[in-house]
Amino acid sequence: MNKADLVTSIKHKKSYLCVGLDTDTTKIPAHLLKAKDPIFEFNKYIIDATIDYAVAYKPNLAFYESLGKAGWESLEKTLEWMPKDVFTIADAKRGDIGNTATMYAKAFFEQLPFDSVTVAPYMGEDSVTPFLAFKDKWAIVLALTSNAGSKDFQQLSLSDTNQPLYKEVLKKCAAWGSDENLMFVVGATKASYFKEIRTIVPDHFLLVPGVGAQGGNLQEVSQFGLNSSCGLLVNASRSILYAANDETFAAAAKAEAKQMQQEMKTYLEDYLSW
Amino acid sequence: MNKADLVTSIKHKKSYLCVGLDTDTTKIPAHLLKAKDPIFEFNKYIIDATIDYAVAYKPNLAFYESLGKAGWESLEKTLEWMPKDVFTIADAKRGDIGNTATMYAKAFFEQLPFDSVTVAPYMGEDSVTPFLAFKDKWAIVLALTSNAGSKDFQQLSLSDTNQPLYKEVLKKCAAWGSDENLMFVVGATKASYFKEIRTIVPDHFLLVPGVGAQGGNLQEVSQFGLNSSCGLLVNASRSILYAANDETFAAAAKAEAKQMQQEMKTYLEDYLSW
Numbered sequence: 217m218n219k220a221d222l223v224t225s226i227k228h229k230k231s232y233l234c235v236g237l238d239t240d241t242t243k244i245p246a247h248l249l250k251a252k253d254p255i256f257e258f259n260k261y262i263i264d265a266t267i268d269y270a271v272a273y274k275p276n277l278a279f280y281e282s283l284g285k286a287g288w289e290s291l292e293k294t295l296e297w298m299p300k301d302v303f304t305i306a307d308a309k310r311g312d313i314g315n316t317a318t319m320y321a322k323a324f325f326e327q328l329p330f331d332s333v334t335v336a337p338y339m340g341e342d343s344v345t346p347f348l349a350f351k352d353k354w355a356i357v358l359a360l361t362s363n364a365g366s367k368d369f370q371q372l373s374l375s376d377t378n379q380p381l382y383k384e385v386l387k388k389c390a391a392w393g394s395d396e397n398l399m400f401v402v403g404a405t406k407a408s409y410f411k412e413i414r415t416i417v418p419d420h421f422l423l424v425p426g427v428g429a430q431g432g433n434l435q436e437v438s439q440f441g442l443n444s445s446c447g448l449l450v451n452a453s454r455s456i457l458y459a460a461n462d463e464t465f466a467a468a469a470k471a472e473a474k475q476m477q478q479e480m481k482t483y484l485e486d487y488l489s490w
Numbered sequence: 491m492n493k494a495d496l497v498t499s500i501k502h503k504k505s506y507l508c509v510g511l512d513t514d515t516t517k518i519p520a521h522l523l524k525a526k527d528p529i530f531e532f533n534k535y536i537i538d539a540t541i542d543y544a545v546a547y548k549p550n551l552a553f554y555e556s557l558g559k560a561g562w563e564s565l566e567k568t569l570e571w572m573p574k575d576v577f578t579i580a581d582a583k584r585g586d587i588g589n590t591a592t593m594y595a596k597a598f599f600e601q602l603p604f605d606s607v608t609v610a611p612y613m614g615e616d617s618v619t620p621f622l623a624f625k626d627k628w629a630i631v632l633a634l635t636s637n638a639g640s641k642d643f644q645q646l647s648l649s650d651t652n653q654p655l656y657k658e659v660l661k662k663c664a665a666w667g668s669d670e671n672l673m674f675v676v677g678a679t680k681a682s683y684f685k686e687i688r689t690i691v692p693d694h695f696l697l698v699p700g701v702g703a704q705g706g707n708l709q710e711v712s713q714f715g716l717n718s719s720c721g722l723l724v725n726a727s728r729s730i731l732y733a734a735n736d737e738t739f740a741a742a743a744k745a746e747a748k749q750m751q752q753e754m755k756t757y758l759e760d761y762l763s764w
Contacts, residue, residue, distance in 0.1 A: 238590070278586060278593035284601045285562045292558070311610050312552060312583050313637040316512070319552035327558045336585050336610045338632055340639020358612055363587040365614020368662055369655065375647035381655065388642055 217303050217331045218352045219396050219445070222421075225271045225301055226446045227490060230481040233473060234272035234305065234423065235262065236453030237294065238279050243458050245465050255283070255290035258465075260297050262457060265470040267299060269477035272449050274305040274423075295329055303449070304331045305423070309358065311336035317346035325350045332356050334401060334423070337385045341392055348393040355398055357389045359413075362403025362426025386416045395419040402441075404450070407433050410440035418443060424450045434476070438483035446488070452476060491577050491605045492626045493670050493719070496695070499545045499575055500720045501764060504755040507747060508546035508579065508697065509536065510727030511568065512553050517732050519739050529557070529564035532739075534571050536731060539744040541573060543751035546723050548579040548697075569603055577723070578605045579630065579697070585610035591620035599624045606630050608675060608697070611659045615666055622667040629672055631663045633687075636677025636700025660690045669693040678724070681710035692717060698724045708750070712757035720762070726750060 226232050237259055241249070244258045251257040263273065275294060280287035298304060306324040310317070310333060324330040332354035335344055347355035360370055360382040370382040377384065386400060395417075402413055404426035413422070422441055427434050427450050434450065441448050452472070460468035484490040500506050511533055515523070518532045525531040537547065549568060554561035572578055580598040584591070584607060598604040599621075606628035609618055621629035634644055634656040644656040651658065660674060669691075676687055678700040687696070696715055701708050701724050708724065715722045726746070734742035758764040 276586075276590055276593075278584070278590045278597065281597040282593040282601055284566070284597070285559055288559045288562050307586075309586050309610070309613075310552070310583065311585075311612075312550075312581075313635070313639075316550055316552045319514075319550075319556045323552065323555040323558070327556055336583070336612050338585075338610050338612045338643060339583075339635050339637060340642030340644070342637050342639040344639075361587070361613050363613060363616050365587075365616040365618075368614030369612060369659065370614070372655070372658065373649035375649050375652060378649060381643065381646070384646065385643065 222271070222303050223445050225303070229269065229271055229477070230484055230490070231269055231271055231477040232446050232448045232450055232480055233270045233476050234274050234449045234451040235266050235270045235456055235473065236307065236425070236451045237262070237273055237275040238453045238457065240279055243461065245461050245463060247463060253290055253293065255280070255287065256293040256297075259290070259294040261466040262469050263297060265466040266456065266473040267302070269473040270302070272303040272305060273298060274307045274451055276453070277306060277308040292328065304329070305356065306330040306333040309334045309336050311339050311343045313339065314342040314346055317343050321347045321350055321353075325353045332399070334358065337389060341388075344389060345392050348397045353397070355393065356423050357385065357398065357400050359385050359400040360402050360409065362405045366403060383416060386413065390417050390420065395421070399423055399449075401425065404433070404437045407436035407440060410437060414440065414443065419445070419447070421447050421449060424448060427452060434479055435483070438480070438487060442483065442487050444488070446484070450476075450480070496545070496577050497719050499577070503543065503545055503751070504758055504764070505543055505545055505751040506720050506722045506724055506754055507544045507750050508548050508723045508725040509540050509544045509730055509747065510581065510699070510725045511536070511547055511549040512727045512731065514553055517735065519735050519737065521737060527564055527567065529554070529561065530567040530571075533564070533568040535740040536743055537571060539740040540730065540747040541576070543744075543747040544576070546577040546579060547572060548581045548725055550727070551580060551582040566602065578603070580604040580607040583608045583610050583632065585613050585617045587613065588616040588620055591617050595621045595624055595627075599627045606673070608632065611663060615662075618663060619666050622671045627671070629667065630697050631659065631672065631674050633659050633674040634676050634683065636679045640677060657690060660687065664691050664694065669695070673697055673723075675699065678707070678711045681707050681714060684711060684714035688714065688717065693719070693721070695721050695723060698722060701726060708753055709757070712754070712761060716757065716761045718762070720758070724750075724754070
């Protein structure tokens with residue numbers, strides 16, 4: 217999916233919600249465990265329940281890989297079930313040398329039909345650019361994450377710039393691609409940082425985890441993060457997936473997604489006059 | 491596998507060679523493509539040919555994932571084929587928040603029977619420590635890699651220490667575990683750096699890519715990298731796997747592995763008197 221189509225979808229749904237499919241067999245409603253493929257069954261209900269309110273879906277690869285071949289099968293079926301007009305993100309956080317990065321790109325862009333994959337920047341340029349060579353596909357590079365460990369390395373100040381490492385990641389990576397094939401992960405627990413981040417990458421989409429469960433504030437993220445093309449995909453996983461864990465789970469997920477979409481709609485109106 | 495058993499195996503084989511299984515259907519001999527599972531068929535021959543000279547095997551996950559479910563199956567079969575006394579490394583370079591890192595650990599340590607997995611440090615402590623909670627399993631954290639992109643972030647100097655980022659990674663990560671559950675990736679193209687690295691992590695095993703194809707020098711790596719428990723696993727992938735690409739490929743791989751082992755044997759004698 218290209219940028220224009222993503223923006224069209226956001227305008228149409230008045231939403232920049234991404235639903236994270238961190239589907240965990242120990243957390244899904246018990247009655248689904250009787251299904252042939254409980255993971256796919258759960259995802260199907262979640263997608264159908266939230267499709268009016270979400271523009272993107274983000275399966276977390278670890279949850280599928282932990283089930284081996286069966287997990288890979290659930291993932292394939294989930295992607296087949298996805299309506300064609302949603303933006304799909306393989307949350308895989310891959311990062312390796314050039315020929316290996318190309319293999320990962322093939323895994324997610326050709327073997328599976330993902331639009332994008334999350335990428336770790338530690339190994340530098342040749343670990344990121346192979347993902348940018350695929351038409352209408354995206355690399356979403358980790359810049360500032362929302363976990364406690366983000367302080368260990370991402371926020372350390374560099375000698376040359378007196379600025380934290382994550383800003384160097386934003387600057388360098390932005391130069392390797394464009395806002396048509398690169399996005400960045402920026403954790404929402406740092407809403408105050410969005411203003412500064414927008415001076416470095418004014419035009420790029422930012423994928424924002426950490427709203428809700430991890431304490432991020434949607435209003436602040438939107439106020440400082442929105443740009444003229446929206447430029448935000450705000451992810452919610454557990455708060456939607458596990459809003460209820462009985463037979464009402466899909467309805468509860470729908471209500472939770474709708475509530476976030478309604479809030480997003482007001483920010484699109486207030487800050488962008490959309 | 492614990493550290494004592496790994497050292498025993500190194501002493502027994504007089505080798506610290508790791509064979510990287512970056513098995514690529516476009517590079518294996520044509521006659522194998524007729525097999526039911528060419529990837530597994532190739533790996534089987536390579537393992538059998540090199541087992542007297544190698545103490546570790548390192549499948550590169552990207553090459554298997556790029557083939558989807560079938561690739562996962564080839565990987566499972568390859569691990570089943572592995573003799574029990576070799577050290578196995580999932581070269582996956584994973585790195586994610588705590589609950590996701592635990593899922594990756596389950597994927598590689600429980601769903602698959604790997605001894606270790608390579609881990610990217612960018613997301614910090616909670617992305618590394620979940621791998622350390624599994625008995626006799628290892629996290630192998632990227633410190634300094636051998637690719638061109640290592641200069642982009644790993645080698646940037648930090649304000650607080652005036653030292654490059656990768657040294658901070660070594661220092662911090664070493665404190666999160668021990669030399670019984672943590673190793674580090676250190677690229678061999680920087681053999682001169684091994685001396686300094688050994689002052690930071692004197693006791694840890696280092697996984698060393700980049701010897702051969704990427705220009706690293708085995709003698710220098712061994713001189714500066716060996717410690718009293720050996721402390722090195724030197725990886726070779728393409729130079730062994732694709733030493734020949736006709737029906738002699740297994741014999742050629744064996745000769746190449748033997749040559750590296752013979753050289754390692756002299757360094758174990760010269761530098762450690764083993």
